[in-house]
Amino acid sequence: KNQVEQSPQSLIILEGKNCTLQCNYTVSPFSNLRWYKQDTGRGPVSLTIMTFSENTKSNGRYTATLDADTKQSSLHITASQLSDSASYICVVSDRGSTLGRLYFGRGTQLTVWP
């Protein structure tokens, strides 16, 4: 069964600190992996997309890593800000076609305190 598991379920950190969110998946065959940020009451917004051959990708203070062999990904947030408080969702695609079917994790709820 294709699944995406994220940990931790929730995380509280102080402003300015770094944190790392984890994503393990069993989706096969693998096409790509995305990290989305979902603010409360809003739709998800794409942060990064990684294909099989990519090990790391950065978007500002966000750095995603991918180990396709162990089927693990992480999202590292550097120097956290209050605006980083959101749910971070790992999404895996099992095909490169235009179908667009994706497997979603339940997200990690990050809270950044001042």
Add this chain to the structure above:
Amino acid sequence: EADIYQTPRYLVIGTGKKITLECSQTMGHDKMYWYQQDPGMELHLIHYSYGVNSTEKGDLSSESTVSRIRTEHFPLTLESARPSHTSQYLCASSGDRDETQYFGPGTRLLVL
């Protein structure tokens, strides 16, 4: 910020009423999607469309229906709302360049 819009943002309605959730995008995307999301849970695909006059059911069984008469418009209809339909409904679209889906702000539905 993606050009995809959903109305209403919040809806409280009684059991048995017919409702239509609107979704429009101005990006010219052929593919559009409807997801259902409960608090703390993953998004579940309930409907998708490849283009005009093309609609398919998603992975999660839903009593809702959709239509795609125009590229930019993908409304979702519940003929008879029930409390079990209470949830957040997210609309998304994607283009041909990549599969990144752009989401609307969502509609939070409460059926009493």
